[in-house]
Amino acid sequence: MAAKNLPPTYDKIAQHAVFPETTHDEKARYNFLANLNKHLAHVSQGNATAYNKRVEPKFQEEHGRTFENKDELKEAMEQDPHYQIWSALRRSTMEMRQQAGRSLTYRQALDLKEKVDALNAGKDSLVLNKEVAVPSYLKAVDNHLMPGSYHTELFEGDVANAANYDGGLFVTTAGLLGRYSDGGGQAIGDWLLTNHPDFKPKRILDIGCGMGHNVLPIAKRYPDAEVVAIDTGVPMLRYGHARAMALGYENVTFMQAEASQLPFEDESFDWIQTTMFLHETGGKSIYNIMREIHRVLKPGGITLHIEQPQYTDDMSLYEQFIRDWDAFNNSEPYWSKMHDIDPKELMASCGFDPENYLHFGAKAINDLDDGKQKADEPEDHGRSPIWNVFGAWK
Amino acid sequence: MNPEADYITIASNKPKGKRPYFFNDPAVERVLNITMAVASELAVARERVDTLERILEEKGILSREEIETYVPKTKAIEEQRQTWHSEYISRVLRIVQQEMEELANPDKTLAEIADDIDQM
Numbered sequence: 081m082a083a084k085n086l087p088p089t090y091d092k093i094a095q096h097a098v099f100p101e102t103t104h105d106e107k108a109r110y111n112f113l114a115n116l117n118k119h120l121a122h123v124s125q126g127n128a129t130a131y132n133k134r135v136e137p138k139f140q141e142e143h144g145r146t147f148e149n150k151d152e153l154k155e156a157m158e159q160d161p162h163y164q165i166w167s168a169l170r171r172s173t174m175e176m177r178q179q180a181g182r183s184l185t186y187r188q189a190l191d192l193k194e195k196v197d198a199l200n201a202g203k204d205s206l207v208l209n210k211e212v213a214v215p216s217y218l219k220a221v222d223n224h225l226m227p228g229s230y231h232t233e234l235f236e237g238d239v240a241n242a243a244n245y246d247g248g249l250f251v252t253t254a255g256l257l258g259r260y261s262d263g264g265g266q267a268i269g270d271w272l273l274t275n276h277p278d279f280k281p282k283r284i285l286d287i288g289c290g291m292g293h294n295v296l297p298i299a300k301r302y303p304d305a306e307v308v309a310i311d312t313g314v315p316m317l318r319y320g321h322a323r324a325m326a327l328g329y330e331n332v333t334f335m336q337a338e339a340s341q342l343p344f345e346d347e348s349f350d351w352i353q354t355t356m357f358l359h360e361t362g363g364k365s366i367y368n369i370m371r372e373i374h375r376v377l378k379p380g381g382i383t384l385h386i387e388q389p390q391y392t393d394d395m396s397l398y399e400q401f402i403r404d405w406d407a408f409n410n411s412e413p414y415w416s417k418m419h420d421i422d423p424k425e426l427m428a429s430c431g432f433d434p435e436n437y438l439h440f441g442a443k444a445i446n447d448l449d450d451g452k453q454k455a456d457e458p459e460d461h462g463r464s465p466i467w468n469v470f471g472a473w474k
Numbered sequence: 475m476n477p478e479a480d481y482i483t484i485a486s487n488k489p490k491g492k493r494p495y496f497f498n499d500p501a502v503e504r505v506l507n508i509t510m511a512v513a514s515e516l517a518v519a520r521e522r523v524d525t526l527e528r529i530l531e532e533k534g535i536l537s538r539e540e541i542e543t544y545v546p547k548t549k550a551i552e553e554q555r556q557t558w559h560s561e562y563i564s565r566v567l568r569i570v571q572q573e574m575e576e577l578a579n580p581d582k583t584l585a586e587i588a589d590d591i592d593q594m
Contacts, residue, residue: 108521112514158496167496172507176514183485189477222489234477234484409494 087114087254088448093247094259097326098195098319100243106184110247113180114254116173121460123166124402130162131398153401171409174225177251181244182227189240192319196239199322206321207335214312215338217362217414224252225411230290230313242291242319249293255448256465263444263465264355264386265294269301271442271469272351272382281305281350285376287339287369288357292320292332294386298353299332308349310337340368344376352376352383356467359387359415366418370430377474383432384471386442391419403461423470432472439470 090102090110102110135156140146147153157163185192200206214231222229228241249261257263272279282305286295289309299307309332311317321334337343339361352373358366373383391400400419407416428434444465459466477484497503530536546552564571582590 104522104525105518108518109514111521112517116514164496164498167494168503168506169510171494171496172510175507176511178489179485180514182487183481186477186481186484189481221491225489227484227487227489229490238477240477411489411491413491 085118087111087118090114090247090250092255092259092448093250096323098192098199098239098243098322100185100188100192100247102184102247106180109180110251113173113177114251116169117177117252118254120166120170120173123169124460126162127157127160127166127402128398130160131157135160147397150397150401150404153397154404157401167405167409170405174252174410177248178225178227178244181248181251182240185240185244185247186234189235189238192239192243193235193237196318196322197237199325200318203321203325205325205330205333206317207333208314208317209336209343212312212336212338215340215362215365217365218312218360221411221413223360223412224406230311230316233315237318239315239319239322242313242315245316246291246293246319246323253465256446257444258446258448260293260296260447262293262297263446264442264467265297266445267442267467268294268353268355268384268386268469269298270445271440272384273301276382279350279382281381283308283349284351284353285310285342285344285349287352287354287373288360289320289334290316292316292324292334294355295332295353296324296327296329299329303331305331305350307332308335308344309333310335310339310342312336312338340365340372342372342376346375347378347381349376350378350381352381353385355386356388358385359412359418361418362414363417366421366426367430370426370432374431374474379474382438382471382473384438384469385423386467386469387423388415388419389468390421390423390470399461405461427470427472432474436473437470438472439468442467442469 090107093099136146139152139156147156218229218231226241226245228234230241230245232238232241234240246261249257250259253261258266281302284298284302284305284307286292286298286307286309289295289311290313292309295307295309299305309320311320311334314336317334317336324332324334335343339357358369361369377383388403389395391403403419404416406412407414423439424434424437427437444467446465495503497506527536527538527541531538546555
């Protein structure tokens, strides 16, 4: 069951002036974890086997019928020894990933702050606003088990969690998003350039930008556009802005702003993008956010949203269940509920004409891909860099 | 607070939300987590040894071929190395040995011994 292809070593990750320093053993620890993640993607395939060979047949035998809903299926799978060991190992791996990242970033937390502050000083492309509150849906949980989430500062100017996120994403995804972990942003930028070469956005808004890893490839493809990247996590904005400066980007403004109260005029952006953001919002907020997107988008403009697949009636109960794993066990609680929403209806109810609805698949563009990466790779639900994109022209 | 002074504690902080446990007995999960952390550190140490070997080879101090084909030159070295393995395995599998000892010689509980001692 050894992985047929190997994750890139941690030293392949893109470095920049605010990137956290790593010792030999810190890199080695990340190499172990990337390999463990890859290995567990193979172990996860045993869940389907267990389901088909013993969990479902046993239920069938006891009840004279198959599962009627996800809850029944979940209860039965949770008693399966293979599901138990895979789940326990995967949870443990996520926790070890956070521990490894935070031990290396917090030991140099003051240095990281100084480096970030030096690059941010006097720049008007970082706009912070203390009036902007962190939304309750972000305060309720530490998404993907990162203690303190995106917004907590353990001291004034703390950016250690943002730096932890920067290095750690490469480990969790085993490098499948590329050296800058920006495979999603690259894919969406290429899609628009290829499919709509005449579309020349002047102003681009990226909502929930985090450390900006997915907005930078967009800014690179549209160098004449004014790009605004917003988030409520101040450490992410500070770090993301410094990172963009270090990487030589000049057309991106990082701004502290909340998605359901956009501080912009009506019809002021040509393209509004979110990447793996909506599943980290909440059941009411998602509608408020989409209404704001509709308000701020120019007529003739486009909005696109990269997400994991929606759950439709065609998707088996088993697949819905296994895709839910991250929602409950990797602390992304809205993930499951959001994927029950019909995105077409979501957009229609917020003002978008269903005639102009868009829906397509996207795959990460990976600058580390040597052609061996994908060979016989099993789908690791919720981790594979294969996404659904939905959106609309206005 | 000084984050750099407290980084060891900070690194292992728990995230929000009650932790899910997957085994019927949470104690099994606790042991698994500790075991996986140890497995990680063994991998780290192994990579460090590999780094050392490669640097030593680059500097012409030894060749990895020499390591791969190394054979102990004396009986004493052979015994030292085998003793290390023996001790290491015994240390890791301590509980199995203790369970076998208990099986061969069923023991009293400490409560029973306490009652015995009370009469001594």
